[in-house]
Amino acid sequence: MTCMSIRMNWRWLSRKMQVAIKSYSRKSWTIYYLIIVLLT
Numbered sequence: 001m002t003c004m005s006i007r008m009n010w011r012w013l014s015r016k017m018q019v020a021i022k023s024y025s026r027k028s029w030t031i032y033y034l035i036i037v038l039l040t
């Protein structure tokens with residue numbers, strides 16, 4: 001693999017990771033909220 005392809009893949013991966021982190025944080029927050037509601 002060349003440096004250019006690695007750089008391009010890194011950008012794509014970082015973008016995908018950001019989207020995944022956002023969606024995951026949203027899901028984890030809803031799960032956390034549900035657990036709090038169930039416990040109280």
